Amino acid sequence: MKLLRKLLASLVTGILCVCIFGGFTIPPEAEDGLLTIYSTDGRMLRIAPEDSLAYIEEGWSPNFNEVVVTLWKTDGSSKVVMRAREEEYLRAGWSNDFYAVTVIMRDTEGKAFSVFLDHVEEYKEKGWTLY
Numbered sequence: 001m002k003l004l005r006k007l008l009a010s011l012v013t014g015i016l017c018v019c020i021f022g023g024f025t026i027p028p029e030a031e032d033g034l035l036t037i038y039s040t041d042g043r044m045l046r047i048a049p050e051d052s053l054a055y056i057e058e059g060w061s062p063n064f065n066e067v068v069v070t071l072w073k074t075d076g077s078s079k080v081v082m083r084a085r086e087e088e089y090l091r092a093g094w095s096n097d098f099y100a101v102t103v104i105m106r107d108t109e110g111k112a113f114s115v116f117l118d119h120v121e122e123y124k125e126k127g128w129t130l131y
Helices: 002-021 049-057 083-091 117-125
Strands: 035-038 044-047 068-072 078-082 102-106 112-116
Touching: 035 049, 044 049, 068 083, 078 083, 102 117, 112 117
Parallel strands: none
Antiparallel strands: 035 044, 068 078, 102 112
16 A cells, blocks of 8 residues: 555656656757748647658648738738638638738828728828829
């Protein structure tokens, strides 16, 4: 019985250490040379470069910017979302084409600016003109 208590105490201590200190970590020397790859749904992996080819063929990328997209609304709102969610946002009125939600206007000094469609009238009131 005493031995069972010691084993149980050791197990509980081990579980607490894992919970408190984060469990297992990759030794710094092993982390050298690992490649971070990203999925369009937000997953991320740190793997050996030679193991990454199969993932890249399935749509993963070592470049984070390839798995995200910037979306805009006519009011000037913007979001960066994972490509896997792009269609959902497009159906909700967002655009992945900046030029579809803006027009070019000239200020009173003749300088050209992109203006979001919802703000065109207020700029016209300030004397700006469509390009």
